[in-house]
Amino acid sequence: MVLYDYFEDVISGFEFWIAFGSLIGILGLIIGIILAIWGGGRIRYKMLGVIVASFVLIAICGFDTGFKYFRIFR
Numbered sequence: 001m002v003l004y005d006y007f008e009d010v011i012s013g014f015e016f017w018i019a020f021g022s023l024i025g026i027l028g029l030i031i032g033i034i035l036a037i038w039g040g041g042r043i044r045y046k047m048l049g050v051i052v053a054s055f056v057l058i059a060i061c062g063f064d065t066g067f068k069y070f071r072i073f074r
Helices: 002-038 041-061 065-069
Strands: none
Touching: 002 041, 002 065
8 A cells, every 4th residue: 555655646746747847838938939029139049949848848748737737727
């Protein structure tokens, strides 16, 4: 039973990090687009990397996983 409880805690930790990654991906996408539109030349180039990384996070973690896990917009 102790081993089962341990793996249950590990799985719940993975669920948290996946949901957190989903929210960070959405936040990075929003901030990246805003700064790519209104930022300077150097910022635009850096925000392209942020947007790509955000798309990767959203692709791995899912778009609405963070909203469901943390019960946002319910």
